[in-house]
Amino acid sequence: MLKRVHFIKIMLPLLLVAPQIAVTIIFFMWPAGQALYQSFLIEDAFGLSSEFVWFENFELLFDDEIYLQTFWRTAVFSSLVAVLAMSIALVLAGFAERVIKGAGAYRTLLIWPYAVAPVLAGALWVFMFNPTLGIFPFLLEKINIDWNHYLNGGQAMGLVVAAAAWKQIAYNFLFYLAAMQSIPKSVIEAAAIDGASPMRRFWTITFPLVSPTTFFLLVINIVYAFFDTFGIIHAVTQGGPANATTILVYKVYNDGFVGLDLGGSAAQSVVLMFIVIVMTVVQFRYVEKKVEY
Amino acid sequence: MANIKLDKLTKSYGDTEVLHHIDGQIEHGEFIVIVGPSGCGKSTLLRMVAGLETVTTGEVSIGDKMINDLEPADRDIAMVFQNYALYPHMSVEQNMAYGLKIRKLPKAEIKRRVEEAADILEIRDYLKRKPRQLSGGQRQRVAMGRAIVRDPQVFLFDEPLSNLDAKLRVQMRLEIRKLQRRLGVTSIYVTHDQVEAMTLGDRLMVLNGGYVEQFGTPIEVYEKPASIFVAGFIGSPSMNFVSATAANGVLTLSNGTTLATNTTAAGAVTVGIRPEHLFPNKDGVLKIEVDLPEKLGATTLVHGRISGAETAFTASLNGINAASTADVLSFDAPPEFLHIFDAETGKRIS
Numbered sequence: 016m017l018k019r020v021h022f023i024k025i026m027l028p029l030l031l032v033a034p035q036i037a038v039t040i041i042f043f044m045w046p047a048g049q050a051l052y053q054s055f056l057i058e059d060a061f062g063l064s065s066e067f068v069w070f071e072n073f074e075l076l077f078d079d080e081i082y083l084q085t086f087w088r089t090a091v092f093s094s095l096v097a098v099l100a101m102s103i104a105l106v107l108a109g110f111a112e113r114v115i116k117g118a119g120a121y122r123t124l125l126i127w128p129y130a131v132a133p134v135l136a137g138a139l140w141v142f143m144f145n146p147t148l149g150i151f152p153f154l155l156e157k158i159n160i161d162w163n164h165y166l167n168g169g170q171a172m173g174l175v176v177a178a179a180a181w182k183q184i185a186y187n188f189l190f191y192l193a194a195m196q197s198i199p200k201s202v203i204e205a206a207a208i209d210g211a212s213p214m215r216r217f218w219t220i221t222f223p224l225v226s227p228t229t230f231f232l233l234v235i236n237i238v239y240a241f242f243d244t245f246g247i248i249h250a251v252t253q254g255g256p257a258n259a260t261t262i263l264v265y266k267v268y269n270d271g272f273v274g275l276d277l278g279g280s281a282a283q284s285v286v287l288m289f290i291v292i293v294m295t296v297v298q299f300r301y302v303e304k305k306v307e308y
Numbered sequence: 309m310a311n312i313k314l315d316k317l318t319k320s321y322g323d324t325e326v327l328h329h330i331d332g333q334i335e336h337g338e339f340i341v342i343v344g345p346s347g348c349g350k351s352t353l354l355r356m357v358a359g360l361e362t363v364t365t366g367e368v369s370i371g372d373k374m375i376n377d378l379e380p381a382d383r384d385i386a387m388v389f390q391n392y393a394l395y396p397h398m399s400v401e402q403n404m405a406y407g408l409k410i411r412k413l414p415k416a417e418i419k420r421r422v423e424e425a426a427d428i429l430e431i432r433d434y435l436k437r438k439p440r441q442l443s444g445g446q447r448q449r450v451a452m453g454r455a456i457v458r459d460p461q462v463f464l465f466d467e468p469l470s471n472l473d474a475k476l477r478v479q480m481r482l483e484i485r486k487l488q489r490r491l492g493v494t495s496i497y498v499t500h501d502q503v504e505a506m507t508l509g510d511r512l513m514v515l516n517g518g519y520v521e522q523f524g525t526p527i528e529v530y531e532k533p534a535s536i537f538v539a540g541f542i543g544s545p546s547m548n549f550v551s552a553t554a555a556n557g558v559l560t561l562s563n564g565t566t567l568a569t570n571t572t573a574a575g576a577v578t579v580g581i582r583p584e585h586l587f588p589n590k591d592g593v594l595k596i597e598v599d600l601p602e603k604l605g606a607t608t609l610v611h612g613r614i615s616g617a618e619t620a621f622t623a624s625l626n627g628i629n630a631a632s633t634a635d636v637l638s639f640d641a642p643p644e645f646l647h648i649f650d651a652e653t654g655k656r657i658s
């Protein structure tokens with residue numbers, strides 16, 4: 016009898032966590048392990064056999080000028096996306112907080128883009144900026160800007176940055192708004208009585224007080240720009256023109272599934288995995304403790 | 309000169325009017341206490357003076373200048389909030405200097421003023437600390453400091469002591485009073501605590517349901533409450549009330565007891581007697597059946613009912629009294645201590 020009870024006691028908790036563990040193992044651990052293993056292999060040109068080469072894939076990777084460029088490009092892309100998405104969200108939240116009439120409607124509208132799937136968001140921007148059909152190239156032509164992101168790498172980068180940032184603004188907005196609403200109203204009022212203009216209140220009181228949120232969002236946004244922008248880039252530019260918008264995740268896909276360099280692609284995945292781990296650690300270390308003020 | 313004038317001020321939120329035709333004249337250097345029960349509109353009134361709430365109708369003036377449409381920043385006021393509202397990310401020093409920096413005072417002047425205020429309030433040792441590293445009482449001082457460094461025309465206080473423990477409250481109350489006397493700055497102080505109101509104010513504005521019930525010195529308010537509300541609100545323990553019929557200088561209570569009065573009131577009235585104005589006397593006409601004696605040491609509060617009338621009555625007796633439950637005590641209620649109110653309107657008759 017005692018044994019039976021004991022048995023149930025172990026089984027029940029196991030049973031309850033099993034689905035989670037199964038999901039983690041099947042969709043995260045196993046592929047990660049595979050990627051890690053794969054990154055130590057080099058396939059022959061016909062994909063018939065593979066050879067275990069230890070770190071050769073990584074050595075090749077870090078000697079590769081194009082890969083290093085991609086790294087740099089990704090850094091630029093992520094910073095632009097994060098800064099753009101966060102600063103616009105911050106300003107919008109600052110205004111939304113002051114709005115009294117119809118606040119609910121504004122907020123709901125501002126949150127909608129978040130619900131749009133990345134590929135659809137990409138498609139939207141592709142249509143708006145299509146050099147022959149889109150509305151924006153048409154308008155830009157009037158101020159003598161010749162828009163063609165299929166040929167101009169800088170414009171292509173601008174477009175994917177805008178599309179990626181646009182989608183993330185809603186998320187940042189929600190967090191900023193919540194953070195601002197948790198600042199006691201009397202603190203802002205005290206600043207008003209002390210003579211601070213709305214602008215000054217925003218920069219000297221509100222902004223410092225939402226700094227923990229800023230830090231949290233910075234990590235989230237960089238992770239987003241690193242990984243979740245794949246759909247947008249795939250829909251808008253396919254990494255082109257001439258790799259101008261190929262960021263790390265896109266290169267993993269391109270080298271692996273298009274170029275069929277499985278070992279190299281896997282090595283890139285492992286590098287990305289490492290970056291995520293570092294960022295997650297940073298986030299837990301600092302966000303958990305909150306930014307000091 | 310920072311005299312404040314409230315002229316037929318009203319405040320409405322949507323269709324509900326929460327303040328009705330508030331009038332009041334506050335002299336330069338006066339300490340005014342706005343007192344009343346929760347939700348009566350005290351904070352709203354104060355915030356209208358501060359410029360944090362818009363004025364619906366009427367006018368607020370400071371120094372004979374109408375300031376209805378002036379931003380809070382331009383009113384030259386300082387306010388101490390109930391939750392102190394210190395800037396959590398700034399040190400005590402920065403908190404106090406914030407308003408001065410905005411006014412672009414020279415650095416040396418800012419330093420001098422902050423240090424002077426810190427000395428007055430005895431917070432010199434905490435200048436480098438953040439608000440969260442301070443106790444409630446210290447935060448309260450910093451909030452006061454932030455107000456006084458500005459050297460404003462008017463101080464506004466919204467229940468600044470309500471978050472402190474009883475002992476500290478008494479101490480800070482004295483300090484605020486001394487500070488205000490010393491600086492001579494016109495002040496408006498909001499509280500729901502009638503003891504605070506009585507001890508601090510040069511004059512009290514007693515507010516109830518958005519109406520000014522009475523505006524007078526603490527002694528006036530105590531001795532000649534303008535309405536049943538004020539009579540019951542000011543004074544502790546609160547005044548006893550009993551209904552009576554008045555005719556020819558005699559008040560007849562429902563149990564037949566008669567009390568002499570020196571007013572000409574006639575008809576249905578409410579008679580108020582403060583517990584401390586009931587004087588024990590074997591031959592007294594007012595008989596009270598004791599329900600519960602509360603021995604407080606210096607005084608004994610006798611809670612009971614008027615014999616035959618079932619009206620709750622409290623008497624405050626000096627020292628420790630031997631009265632016990634079910635005793636019947638007799639009291640004198642001298643005419644000069646009787647407050648007579650119109651039974652219908654609740655307004656004072658004499």
Ligand SMILES: Nc1ncnc2c1ncn2[C@@H]1O[C@H](COP(=O)(O)OP(=O)(O)OP(=O)(O)O)[C@@H](O)[C@H]1O
Binds near residue numbers: 321326346347353500
């Ligand atoms: N923004 C608002 N919208 C609608 N009604 C409000 C608003 N602010 C205050 N009121 C109402 O106005 C009345 C007065 O509020 P106020 O805050 O001035 O009360 P108070 O006397 O300061 O009370 P307390 O002692 O509890 O602080 C209350 O009945 C309150 O419900």
Ligand SMILES: [Mg+2]
Binds near residue numbers: 350352
């Ligand atoms: Mg209040």
